[in-house]
Amino acid sequence: MHLVVQALILGTLTGGVYALMASGQTLIFGIMKVINLAQGAYVVLGAYLTMSLFQWTHIDPFLLILLTTPILFFVGAATQWFLLRPLRPADATELSLLVTFAVALGLEGLMSVMYKTTLRSIQPGYENHSWTIAGYQVNEVRFYAFLLSIAMLVILYLILQKTKFGRAIRATVQNPMSAQLLGVNSNLVSAFGFGLGVATSAAAGAVFGLITPFNPGSHYDLISRLLTVVILGGLGSIGGSVIAAMVMGVGAALVSALSAPVWSDFTFFAVLIIVLLVRPRGMFGAKVRGAL
Amino acid sequence: MKLSNTKVSKRGMITAGVLSAALITSSLLSTVGVAANAASPLKIGVSLSLTGDFSDSGLAAQRGYLLWQQEVNKKGGILGRSVSIKIVNDASSPDQVVTNYTNLITKDKVDIVMGPFSSLLTIPASRVAKRYGYSFIEPAGGGPKVFAEKNPNLFFVQPAATTKGGDVFADYILSLPASQRPKTAGYVKLDDPFAAPLADNIKARFEAAGIKTVYDQTYPSETADMTPVVSALAAKNPDVVVGGTQSADAFAQVKAMIQLKFSPKWLFLSNGASSPLEFPQQIGANNTEGVFTSSDWYPKSTAPGTAAFIKAYVAKYGGAATSIDSTSTEAYSAGTLLEEVAAKTGKIDNKTIIATLHKGSWPTLEGNLSWNAYGEPQGSYLLTQWIGGALTTVWPKATAQHAPVAPKPAWKN
Structure with missing residues (x-):
């Protein structure tokens, strides 16, 4: 029983981290119908940025998110403006796969040149601290990451639901032509929306760098997990991706701890296949294409 | 076109004359080249992972090889021939490593090849070396599959199989x-x-x-x-x-x-x-x-040559003895084996290397090494x-x- 509860705690906290990473991915799909294969690379870039700034300034990595978020916002907005916007609308969804994959490879190459392929991690000194609560271990960093995930998701929700920019995004998602007729600059909204999705990688990268060693090639594993999370949750549904991330985190931890680690990823993919067979749009995929 | 009906022009005669002169000159030069072979550099080819997944270790191996080149040349090279190592990048790819060793042997016509980093790359690379009859002293491919190749030209420069x-x-x-x-x-x-x-x-x-x-x-x-x-x-x-x-x-x-x-x-x-x-x-x-x-190696090792190696390494690359990656030591040791073969036999060619290393025990920074028929070292870590x-x-x-x-x-x- 102790093992089950410990696995539940570990899985929930890990799920929170994946929810944070996947929220940007699903936001980008919701806004632009772009399956962003570079999201994992942006997370790794966020981790490197945080690491460099931490080594340089010694400011706490969680505080550095305030600095790295705008940087990644502009990186994302520039990617959309210069590389995705010029694509012909008719081919945009398919071609954006190639473009974002090229961006991922480019970022990987750039990071390899700058940082080499040595494994790095962010070490503020408390990265391995755990609280013992009733005999269970709760890792501090993962707990903070979990809280951060919730905070980021609430902020995203508020931006989308309560601000003029959010309304413009939702209008563009639901009907780009009508939105444009009503005065929404859909090009700018798309660039800002993509930037917002990529900006979440700043927080996700900081957390990722704190809990696991990384190098430029880490984005391959990340993107495969993020894609499965957003597909399971339903492409475009932020709430769905949160729940899917929790399912993945808790499921993987339980199978790893109680059965065998070799089955943990397989179990998750088996769940994914079953959900897609029964409900092809994912657990919470919107019936109306593009609704957030 | 009928040759018999072709007119031989004056210009054609001159061209033929120039070509003949060039051929004679080049054959004379090549004869001189053979005579001067004893003093020509000993060309060694290596493919290393300078980029990609294994680049940290690949760069460490490069430091070891280049340090050995510097040190052996300070001593006058091998049998009076200076050592020239050509290192090419395989980007950690098992496909590229095959292309690299094939090119090193057939195009660059290196005299000797030595190994890359990792078992993954050593296996395909060693097949190329075997095909062309080259010896294959290799510092960093010690997995069971390397020795399962049953390649008699291969010698793994660590104390034992990595498993x-x-x-x-x-x-x-x-x-x-x-x-x-x-x-x-x-x-x-x-x-x-x-x-x-x-x-x-x-x-x-x-x-x-x-x-x-x-x-x-x-x-x-x-x-x-x-x-x-x-x-x-x-x-x-x-x-x-x-x-x-x-x-x-x-x-x-x-x-x-x-x-x-x-x-x-x-x-x-x-x-x-x-x-x-x-x-x-x-x-x-x-x-x-x-x-x-x-x-397989530690800075306070009592193996002969360790102090000189550390001193030269720190002088060339900086840092301290404790920061030396053992892969650098392994690559360096691969080079010193060539020196020992030459010192013992007075010759340095692939057949001699293969035949000589299969007999006896060979002192290196990694300790005294000896191998079974397929290059698996017989020592322990x-x-x-x-x-x-x-x-x-x-x-x-x-x-x-x-x-x-x-x-x-x-x-x-």
Whole structure:
């Protein structure tokens, strides 16, 4: 029983981290119908940025998110403006796969040149601290990451639901032509929306760098997990991706701890296949294409 | 076109004359070249992973090869011929490594080739060398599949096949009096042709000696989060934990143990903990104490030439002896073997190298090496332990700098 509860705690906290990473991915799909294969690379870039700034300034990595978020916002907005916007609308969804994959490879190459392929991690000194609560271990960093995930998701929700920019995004998602007729600059909204999705990688990268060693090639594993999370949750549904991330985190931890680690990823993919067979749009995929 | 009807012009005659003169001159020059061969540089070709997944180790091997080139040339080269190493980049790709060695042999016409980094690249590279009858002294491909190739031209420049890296830990544990030995053991292994068999070898010996296995699991290479695995391991509370690890997973295992406050009495990691720089950086310098691993070289080694090697290395690349990656030492040792063959036989060609190295024992920085028919070294590794913040040899007793520290001190944070 102790093992089950410990696995539940570990899985929930890990799920929170994946929810944070996947929220940007699903936001980008919701806004632009772009399956962003570079999201994992942006997370790794966020981790490197945080690491460099931490080594340089010694400011706490969680505080550095305030600095790295705008940087990644502009990186994302520039990617959309210069590389995705010029694509012909008719081919945009398919071609954006190639473009974002090229961006991922480019970022990987750039990071390899700058940082080499040595494994790095962010070490503020408390990265391995755990609280013992009733005999269970709760890792501090993962707990903070979990809280951060919730905070980021609430902020995203508020931006989308309560601000003029959010309304413009939702209008563009639901009907780009009508939105444009009503005065929404859909090009700018798309660039800002993509930037917002990529900006979440700043927080996700900081957390990722704190809990696991990384190098430029880490984005391959990340993107495969993020894609499965957003597909399971339903492409475009932020709430769905949160729940899917929790399912993945808790499921993987339980199978790893109680059965065998070799089955943990397989179990998750088996769940994914079953959900897609029964409900092809994912657990919470919107019936109306593009609704957030 | 009928040749008999073709007019031979004056211009054609001149062209033919010039061509003939050129041919005669070139043949004369090549004759001179043969005569001057004794003083021509000894060309050695190597493919290394200067980019890609293995680039850290590839660059370490490059430092070793280039340092040896510098040192051997200071001494006047080999048999009066200066050594010129051509290093090409394979970007950690098993396909590119084949192209590289084929080009080195057929286009660059190097005299000798030496090995790349990793078993993955050594296997296809050694096939190319065998096809062209080249010897293949290689510093960093020691997995079982390398020797399964049954390539008589291959010589692995480390003390033993890499899967035997755990034998010294088993030797040490089983040397303890029965009352002091661990009673239970846990095995956490990466699904990898090097890491898992190494841990399985230890497990077989422990079980035969009555040490009960309470946990034995293999994890796939994409496992980034080791905490669920380690939580299950910790629930069994084994006395000794054997991690069949590479690098990232080794760091993740230790971090998970620290986070879950599980500190076994003995902890052996096959790889990852042997990295003098990365291991303390990744898990925190104050958490390394007491962790066992195995090594082929250490800075305080008494092998002849060690002090000179360290001095030259630090002078060329900076840093300290403790920061020298053992891959640099292995590549350097591959070079010194050529010197020894030349010194013993007075010749340096592939047939001589292959025939000579198959006989006797050869002193290197890695210790005295000898090989079976297919290049598998017949020695054993050294058991090292992190003591006082440095990797320290603790077994076998003859080479130990310090007695093994057990039980392992608790994690510091």
